[in-house]
Each structure stands twice: as C-alpha cells, then as structure tokens.
Amino acid sequence: xxxxxxxxxxxxxxxxxxxxxxxxxxxxxxxxLGELCQGLEMTRQAVAKHLAILEEANLVSxxxxxxxxxxxxxxxxxxxxxxxxxxxxxxxxxxxxxxLKKALEGDSGQ
Amino acid sequence: xxxxxxxxxxxxxxxxxxxxxxxxxxxxxxxxLGELCQGLEMTRQAVAKHLAILEEANLVSxxxxxxxxxxxxxxxxxxxxxxxxxxxxxxxxxxxxxxLKKALEGDSGQ
DNA sequence: TTGACATGCAACCAAATAGTTGCCTATAAG
DNA sequence: CTTATAGGCAACTATTTGGTTGCATGTCAA
Numbered sequence: 001x002x003x004x005x006x007x008x009x010x011x012x013x014x015x016x017x018x019x020x021x022x023x024x025x026x027x028x029x030x031x032x033l034g035e036l037c038q039g040l041e042m043t044r045q046a047v048a049k050h051l052a053i054l055e056e057a058n059l060v061s062x063x064x065x066x067x068x069x070x071x072x073x074x075x076x077x078x079x080x081x082x083x084x085x086x087x088x089x090x091x092x093x094x095x096x097x098x099x100l101k102k103a104l105e106g107d108s109g110q
Numbered sequence: 111x112x113x114x115x116x117x118x119x120x121x122x123x124x125x126x127x128x129x130x131x132x133x134x135x136x137x138x139x140x141x142x143l144g145e146l147c148q149g150l151e152m153t154r155q156a157v158a159k160h161l162a163i164l165e166e167a168n169l170v171s172x173x174x175x176x177x178x179x180x181x182x183x184x185x186x187x188x189x190x191x192x193x194x195x196x197x198x199x200x201x202x203x204x205x206x207x208x209x210l211k212k213a214l215e216g217d218s219g220q
Numbered sequence: 221t222t223g224a225c226a227t228g229c230a231a232c233c234a235a236a237t238a239g240t241t242g243c244c245t246a247t248a249a250g
Numbered sequence: 251c252t253t254a255t256a257g258g259c260a261a262c263t264a265t266t267t268g269g270t271t272g273c274a275t276g277t278c279a280a
Contacts, residue, residue, distance in 0.1 A: 007126055010123050010124050010126075010129070011124045013120050013123075013124070014120050014121045014123070014124030015237090015238085016117055016120075017238085019120070019195075026198065026199070032256075032257090033256075033257065034255090034256065034257085042238090042239075043239075043240065043241085044256090044257080045239085045240075045241085045257095045258090045259095046238070046239055046240075048257075048258075049237095049238075049239085050238090066246095066247060066248070066256090067246065067247040067248070067255075067256050067257070068247095068256065068257085069256080069257065073199075075199040078196055078199045079196075079199065081196070082192060082196045082197075085129075086188055086189075086191070086192045086196065087192075088136065089136070089183075089185040089188045089189065125267090125268080127268085142226075142227095143226070143227065144225090144226065144227085152268090152269075153269075153270065153271085154226090154227080155227095155228090155229095155269085155270075155271085156268070156269055156270075158227075158228075159267095159268075159269080160268085176226090176276095176277060176278070177225075177226050177227070177276065177277040177278065178226065178227085178277095179226080179227065
C-alpha cells in the first residue's frame with residue numbers, strides 16, 4: 001500500500017472534468033492526450049494538467065509509445081477508498097455481504 | 111433522487127477536515143457544532159462553514175433543539191456515489207454480487 | 221430582566237485551483 | 251534535412267477556497 005494517498009485521490013475526484021476524463025478512459029482505455037482532448041472545451045494544456053493530477057493520485061498510469069503518451073485507468077485507488085471509507089457507511093446493511101465479497105474475490109483469483 | 115448532486119458530494123468529500131467531521135459524526139451521531147469543534151485547530155466559524163458545505167451536499171442533516179443544532183450523518187449520497195460511480199470500476203469482479211445486494215436491500219426494508 | 225451560551229452573518233485575506241498563452245523538445249514522415 | 255505532429259514547461263490571470271475577525275441574533279437559566 002505504498003504511495004496510497006487518500007487525500008490526493010479524493011481531491012482528484014473532486015473535479016468534474018477529471019471525472020469525465022476517467023469516464024472516457026473507462027469507455028476506451030489507453031487513449032493519447034490528443035484523443036482525450038477531442039470534443040472538450042479546454043486547451044490541450046488544461047487537459048494535460050488534469051491528467052497529471054490523476055496520475056499523481058495514481059488513478060491513471062501512462063505508457064510512452066514513441067511520441068505518444070497512452071493513458072490507462074487504474075481502479076486500485078478507487079477500490080481502496082470504497083473499501084476503507086465508503087463501505088464504512090453501509091456496513092450495517094451490508095455486513096453479511098462483506099465476507100461473501102472477499103470470498104468471491106479470493107475465488108476469481110485477481 | 112431529487113436534489114442529488116454528485117458534484118457537490120465529491121467536492122464536499124475532497125477536504126480532509128470535512129472527512130474528519132464525517133468520521134466524528136460516524137463515531138457519535140447528533141453532535142452539536144460546539145461538540146464538533148472540540149479538539150480541532152480551527153475556529154468555530156470555520157467548522158460551521160465546513161458543516162454547511164456537508165449540509166448542502168446532503169451528507170449531513172441537522173435538527174434544531176432549542177438553541178442547539180444537532181448534526182446527523184446521511185449515508186444516502188455516499189451510497190449513491192458508490193452505486194453509480196465507484197462500483198463501475200469493480201463491475202467485472204463484482205457483477206454477480208450486484209443482484210444479490212439489491213435483493214438483500216429489498217429484503218431488509220430500508 | 222439580565223447575563224451567559226450556541227449559533228449565524230458579513231467582510232476580509234491568503235493560498236490554491238483551473239484555466240489561458242507562448243514557446244521549447246522530441247519523434248515520425250516525406 | 252525539413253516539416254508536421256505529440257507532448258512538455260513556464261509565466262500569468264481570475265476565481266474559488268479555507269480560514270480569520272468582529273458583531274448580531276436567539277435561547278436558556280438565575
């Protein structure tokens with residue numbers, strides 16, 4: 001759990017443009033900066049800044065391919081928050097479910 | 111789902127002080143402003159502003175009792191986000207669980 | 221009624237944020 | 251080699267944010 005910074009994740013998720021970028025990456029993973037810019041009412045530099053913030057929060061990882069920078073969504077921090085923060089508030093209703101979930105995860109292997 | 115504003119919820123959750131206030135309310139629900147201030151390195155007015163933001167995001171509801179304002183945590187918006195945003199990223203692993211969860215919720219009544 | 225207590229309201233301030241523009245670097249293609 | 255393309259870096263700006271101080275209002279208790 002090294003480099004896991006809840007605060008950075010929450011702050012990254014606080015901006016609608018960044019959530020939109022994550023949505024776009026969810027629809028099609030591995031897009032370049034240029035592709036992610038298309039159709040947005042923002043300069044490329046603004047988008048790049050948002051992506052940098054998502055990268056810093058470890059919500060997006062990148063991979064260079066020649067002069068292109070491919071962006072991949074990373075679900076780990078979101079799951080992490082869901083685990084240790086959000087589930088807290090549904091523990092009462094879902095306590096029974098929690099054990100089952102762990103069991104299923106262990107079963108599916110990843 | 112009236113008044114349900116994802117953006118306000120995400121922005122409210124982005125601040126560590128506000129998350130701390132939610133944690134405190136989780137530990138003991140129905141605290142007054144004064145109680146919530148104790149031990150925090152902030153003025154009462156600063157805390158009041160944070161609580162107002164949490165109220166506006168519908169994460170906290172209040173109830174006046176004489177001259178005291180009691181604060182109660184409201185888990186609905188957090189569950190909402192978990193449902194339609196966060197679960198998205200764990201759908202693959204948990205798709206089987208989703209139906210069961212709905213079934214359990216329907217079963218328990220609230 | 222008077223004083224203490226719980227909270228609200230408003231003005232103000234510093235720092236962070238989201239965005240811009242302009243220019244630089246590196247890779248690919250003709 | 252030259253040019254177009256993909257992206258990075260830095261300076262600057264306006265707005266939002268988190269916090270402060272000072273004062274006003276409403277409620278309980280003596």
